[in-house]
Amino acid sequence: xxxxxxxxxPLSCKGRTLKDGVEDxxxxxxxxxxxxxxxxxxxxxxxxxxxxGLTIKDLTDRLVVEIVRDxxxxxxxxxxxxxxxxxxxxxxxITNSFGELYPIGNMAKRLDVAVSLHTxxxxxxxxxxxxxxxxxxxxxxxxxxxxxxxxxxxxxxLGLYNGLHDEETVNANIYENVSMLMDWWKEAGLKPKxxxxxxxxxxxxGSLDQILDICKEIKGLTPxxxxxxxxxxxxxxxLEPDDFKYxxxxxxxxxxxxxxxxLFAGVEHSDGNxxxxxxxxxxxxxxxxxxxCLVDLKPEMTIISSSPxxxxxxxxxxxxxxxxxxxxxxxxxRVKKKNAEDAxxxxxxxxxxxE
Numbered sequence: 001x002x003x004x005x006x007x008x009x010p011l012s013c014k015g016r017t018l019k020d021g022v023e024d025x026x027x028x029x030x031x032x033x034x035x036x037x038x039x040x041x042x043x044x045x046x047x048x049x050x051x052x053g054l055t056i057k058d059l060t061d062r063l064v065v066e067i068v069r070d071x072x073x074x075x076x077x078x079x080x081x082x083x084x085x086x087x088x089x090x091x092x093x094i095t096n097s098f099g100e101l102y103p104i105g106n107m108a109k110r111l112d113v114a115v116s117l118h119t120x121x122x123x124x125x126x127x128x129x130x131x132x133x134x135x136x137x138x139x140x141x142x143x144x145x146x147x148x149x150x151x152x153x154x155x156x157x158l159g160l161y162n163g164l165h166d167e168e169t170v171n172a173n174i175y176e177n178v179s180m181l182m183d184w185w186k187e188a189g190l191k192p193k194x195x196x197x198x199x200x201x202x203x204x205x206g207s208l209d210q211i212l213d214i215c216k217e218i219k220g221l222t223p224x225x226x227x228x229x230x231x232x233x234x235x236x237x238x239l240e241p242d243d244f245k246y247x248x249x250x251x252x253x254x255x256x257x258x259x260x261x262x263l264f265a266g267v268e269h270s271d272g273n274x275x276x277x278x279x280x281x282x283x284x285x286x287x288x289x290x291x292x293c294l295v296d297l298k299p300e301m302t303i304i305s306s307s308p309x310x311x312x313x314x315x316x317x318x319x320x321x322x323x324x325x326x327x328x329x330x331x332x333x334r335v336k337k338k339n340a341e342d343a344x345x346x347x348x349x350x351x352x353x354x355e
Contacts, residue, residue, distance in 0.1 A: 194220060
């Protein structure tokens with residue numbers, strides 16, 4: 001199955017809540033929604049007297065994603081709050097409260113909408129500074145949220161080469177931080193995969209080889225196939241169906257449950273670097289070519305529209321894919337019919353010869 005959906009709440013959605021977004025995606029005959037964690041900020045707060053004994057699921061006036069108790073991080077949503085705890089509250093709320101995530105996740109399952117989450121675009125797990133700590137926490141909190149929603153994957157990039165350290169040091173820091181992060185992920189019992197994204201800039205960690213290498217090295221990771229990023233980074237290499245087939249087959253062995261998570265948009269690029277994402281019909285990256293490849297490969301895949309037109313281009317991709325699928329089915333029927341006619345003629349000719 002191939003799912004299509006937007007990167008964020010649809011632009012046409014009258015309500016701007018996550019619940020509204022899931023319902024609107026379903027009403028548009030789409031089957032996926034990638035939530036955008038636009039900002040990563042959190043603040044430490046302290047429990048009110050009436051909070052003590054409750055859990056973070058019970059708090060209705062703020063989105064608390066973590067309890068810190070004696071310098072220990074607690075993400076168990078059923079852990080009662082104690083008087084001396086520190087509550088880590090998200091400044092930018094995906095929902096009004098943690099407890100809202102569970103019914104929204106259940107609704108998404110009923111409506112057959114696969115939910116994922118993209119961390120903030122600017123991430124730095126390679127510099128080992130204060131920002132790195134913030135980025136690691138953003139990924140941790142994203143994992144807790146997607147776990148509560150019953151989603152499949154948290155999408156992130158990992159860092160950039162900013163001149164503070166040499167490339168080898170940055171890579172080593174990224175591996176170390178991601179490895180520690182996934183140890184914590186396992187201890188916290190989080191079910192979603194952490195998806196590491198192919199990036200569209202030469203000075204950002206995230207070539208296809210880098211992504212496959214880190215997924216091979218660290219358990220719990222899955223590659224995220226960002227087609228416009230890959231296209232830009234490889235100076236416009238995705239031109240023929242076989243070009244798409246190559247990259248899909250490279251990531252497929254690392255994508256088990258839920259299949260491949262991918263993003264698509266038009267893209268302006270030069271010298272191996274992305275300049276901006278565009279509507280799908282613009283530029284030299286053509287969805288028709290990918291659709292032709294998909295009807296042959298039949299991969300399990302979720303394709304998120306990261307185009308500025310969001311749901312419009314998600315619906316456009318679904319229609320184009322269905323069109324190519326219909327053409328293939330019609331061709332198969334014609335071939336089957338012709339084979340049957342040829343067989344009948346051959347049988348008739350054989351009967352005539354016997355007579």
